[in-house]
Amino acid sequence: MTLWEMKAKQQALIHSLSAKLSPAVAGRLHEMGFNAGQAILCLRRSPLRGPLVVQVGDCVYSLEQEVAQAVLLEQSAAS
């Protein structure tokens, strides 16, 4: 399951970042807190498949579909 499939208010743990991401972008995501085992909370989904809003550690980020699809989650997402 990827971050893009999360529903609002769902929580999950990050599994890994997809190898499809360029190393530079993956590195940046790591620095921003998208690391394996990190808890992630989906705060909201935007209409029209717009960017979603997630809370990771001490920050809130907005990611577009392309990036969110490259963030892989542990199987079970709890709401």
Add this chain to the structure above:
Amino acid sequence: MKRIILVGKPNSGKSLLFNQLTGLRQKVANFPGVTVELKSGQFEDLEVIDFPGTYSLHSLSRDEEIAIDKLGEAVHDQQTSLVVCVLDATRLERSLVFALQAQALARKNNKSVVFVLNMIDEVHRYGESIDTEKLAAELGGPVYALSAKTLEGVAAFKQALSELGQQPPAIQQLDIDADDDQQLVQRAQSLSKRFGMKADLVLKSQNRIDKFMLNNVLGGVAFLAIMFFLFQSIFTWATPLMDGVEFLLAELAHVITSFTGEGIITDFLNDAIFGGIGSFLVFVPQIMVLTLIIGILEDSGYLARAALICHKPLSFFGLSGRSFIPYLSGHACAIPAIMAARTIESPRKRLITMMTIPLMSCSARLPVYALLVAVLIPENATFLGIFNLQGAAFFGLYLFGICMALIVSLVLNVFTKKDENLTDMPFILELPSYRLPHWKPLIHRVWNSGMQFIKRAAPIIFMVSLGIWVLGYFPVGADLEHSLLGKIGHIIEPIFAPLGLDWRYGVAILMSFLAREVFVGALGTLFGIAGADENISGLAANIQADGLSLGSGIGLLLFYVVALQCVATVAVLKGETGKSSIAWGLYAAYGILAYIIGVTAAQLIGV
């Protein structure tokens, strides 16, 4: 003079701390084509340089690359005695990632680092505290907790800084591998777990406001209200200031020309110098007002939300969510709008936005639209019985401009896709906490925006207005029809024939390549109406009597929607893109495109 440099993650309140340290006098260094800005000021006998906020020492875009290169140079420089890492005390983990990278960079260059935990007042407000002494021991460098906003701890830091700047603290050895980013991220995480406050405390209030601001309905209403306010401010509220500038210039011209008497010198001063300068100095208030509002939006944290709301619809055209505010501002004036495009994080999208902003119908097109619409459409004509046809025509012209901009964006998007210098930044946006903006950084930002525009536009405006003045003035004593410009107008008459326009329109169009609003005044002179700017209906009646066919009129209107007839805009484009070729190329390309569209419309409707 010894130098200290300020670094930190975006939204860490670094600029405010810089302002509190250095006071009112500061210099800004820009790099053409990128948004990187290095501010320098003085604190006691130390030079302080404020670096742009950065998430990482590994760049994703050209802008970041330049900022990071400059940081590397500055840290390496012998003059630099100290690196000050500014951290957001409420978000220790994220701030520490960059702070640890910066520390590693400083170590490699044998430079000492001190850490500043900014916004400590917010930590205290949540009833928490941070053990700075133990954190300092872990980090291997002094740690100061302060708030640049409430000034808590700032005096103590200043005192420490004046000593440390001269006599940097010893560099302590650490047994970590600073080049291993994975390890560095983990270290930031464990340190923040030990010392930082609980994350959800900070985020709770932010998320509560976002529930409203990002709500599909209420958030949309708030967005429209804020954008309406922004648009009003540049369209209406800047007007008294612009009138003030015009008045002062007219008075100054009056005083100066009273010494020179009648003759060529007076004419030159009046028309070329004061006319030319006036045509671009009036934009300064508009630029400053827009910069102020965007500054407030950015510092308060709303700009990121606005970008999020607009991202999806605009991304279809290859634009960013952050393109919206520049586009909207472009309807008042392209110049501040192009400068506002600096907030777009992706270089490619920034370039596309800047290149298409001139297609937005700016306020300088209004007199042209007003004149031609008055000529073509009777005042009381209605459309579907209820809508005023003149109003509908205005709306149609604005809409045409927006559609053209989106089409051109799509085309540019295809053509720039392979340019490696313009790598695309993926849309990863931090939503910062909502904060009340502080006036100090805002004032500097507003002032710098005005000064930068003057410096960039003045030389180009001067050359072009001089050229047009010479062509219109010589041979001495000739009226406009018999001047060099009039002769050129006659020679190029065939060019405008497909539009159904004679040489008089040709001359007015040529003159309006300096600034499009000149069109009305120039046409007024040629149709024998003095002061046509204030007497549009008189000129409209004259043109009607002279006969302007519907096809020619519509062709001319569409020409003015598309053509980039504003030298000040070209100057700003040149400064912001860093390339003359883009600026003047666009000037020519939009001119040709405007001509093709105008001729096509005129021929289809019939001249």
